[in-house]
Amino acid sequence: MITVSAPGKLLLFGEHAAVYGYPCIVTAVGQRMKATVELLDTPEFQLDAEDVHLTEYRKQMAEIGRGDIPKAAEFVEIAVRNFLKKYPMDKGIHITTSSTFSSSFGFGSSSATTVCVLTALSELFEKKLAHKELFDLSYRTVLDVQKTGSGFDVAAAIYGGTIFYERNGETIEPLPLKEVPIVVGYSGVKADTVRLIGDVKKKFDHEPEKVTRIFEAITKIVHEAKQKLPEGDWERVGTLMNFNQEYLRDLGVSTEKLEAMIYAAKGAGAYGAKLSGAGGGDCMICITPNDKRNAVAEALTQAGGEVLDVSANAEGVRIQG
Numbered sequence: 001m002i003t004v005s006a007p008g009k010l011l012l013f014g015e016h017a018a019v020y021g022y023p024c025i026v027t028a029v030g031q032r033m034k035a036t037v038e039l040l041d042t043p044e045f046q047l048d049a050e051d052v053h054l055t056e057y058r059k060q061m062a063e064i065g066r067g068d069i070p071k072a073a074e075f076v077e078i079a080v081r082n083f084l085k086k087y088p089m090d091k092g093i094h095i096t097t098s099s100t101f102s103s104s105f106g107f108g109s110s111s112a113t114t115v116c117v118l119t120a121l122s123e124l125f126e127k128k129l130a131h132k133e134l135f136d137l138s139y140r141t142v143l144d145v146q147k148t149g150s151g152f153d154v155a156a157a158i159y160g161g162t163i164f165y166e167r168n169g170e171t172i173e174p175l176p177l178k179e180v181p182i183v184v185g186y187s188g189v190k191a192d193t194v195r196l197i198g199d200v201k202k203k204f205d206h207e208p209e210k211v212t213r214i215f216e217a218i219t220k221i222v223h224e225a226k227q228k229l230p231e232g233d234w235e236r237v238g239t240l241m242n243f244n245q246e247y248l249r250d251l252g253v254s255t256e257k258l259e260a261m262i263y264a265a266k267g268a269g270a271y272g273a274k275l276s277g278a279g280g281g282d283c284m285i286c287i288t289p290n291d292k293r294n295a296v297a298e299a300l301t302q303a304g305g306e307v308l309d310v311s312a313n314a315e316g317v318r319i320q321g
């Protein structure tokens with residue numbers, strides 16, 4: 001039996017452009033997913049995932065990845081199927097997953113769970129996977145289930161810290177920094193990432209040149225942020241977030257609620273603020289001087305947001321002691 005945990009993530013820069021292979025910067029957050037995996041002598045697949053209201057999900061190992069799969073079981077079941085395709089074995093498996101955060105926040109709970117399960121299986125079967133192999137298998141799983149996504153959330157769950165990520169994982173470069181002074185506000189609305197990626201795709205298909213120009217402008221911001229983050233130049237990092245937000249607005253993925261929270265945070269002294277992730281809801285983040293954190297949190301609450309106690313730059317996947 002083994003228990004593994006992996007962090008959730010927040011995108012600091014580059015959302016949506018990342019889906020088209022452009023770079024983004026992601027930070028791993030202190031909130032973690034956990035999976036406990038146990039081998040069984042009976043050839044059964046058993047999953048208990050109370051945090052997503054799935055208990056006593058059972059099927060024969062021979063049926064894994066086949067038939068009706070409940071949404072809450074998809075990532076775990078397809079992860080196990082993909083592992084067994086590569087490393088066949090004849091044991092049964094019992095998996096329990098849990099989370100220290102709500103799957104509504106957009107912290108990438110599905111990707112983090114996938115990474116936990118695949119890490120646990122590779123440990124139990126003594127297939128020491130290098131980070132990149134684990135990334136490839138996990139990203140394959142996410143694409144099998146979700147059909148789309150740049151994979152940056154998988155990289156954050158594995159490597160942790162703060163990462164410069166490009167071309168669907170061809171570049172995964174940890175940035176040398178100790179902290180990121182963010183305040184995070186949840187908009188109260190769960191975003192539908194796949195739909196939002198589809199909306200941007202429609203825009204791209206309709207006006208490829210205009211949207212490409214937006215992606216290229218975002219890329220310049222990402223490259224400058226890559227320099228400024230390790231220098232701790234938070235004022236400039238905040239300004240870059242403001243620029244990035246303008247392009248996200250142009251892409252049509254911001255909402256009134258997110259805008260109200262961003263406006264409130266800046267008014268209360270944040271250096272800069274933007275939505276984080278797909279948009280359409282989920283979270284916004286801001287870079288805030290230490291002495292303004294309380295005022296910014298207060299302003300976010302006033303604007304109808306929920307301030308989340310989130311630390312950035314957290315540790316990647318690990319086997320629990």
Ligand code: MEV
Pocket residue numbers: 011014015016017018019148149150151152193197276277278
């Ligand atoms: C979603 O958190 C961020 C997107 O860029 C999608 C992705 O990169 O997978 C919209």
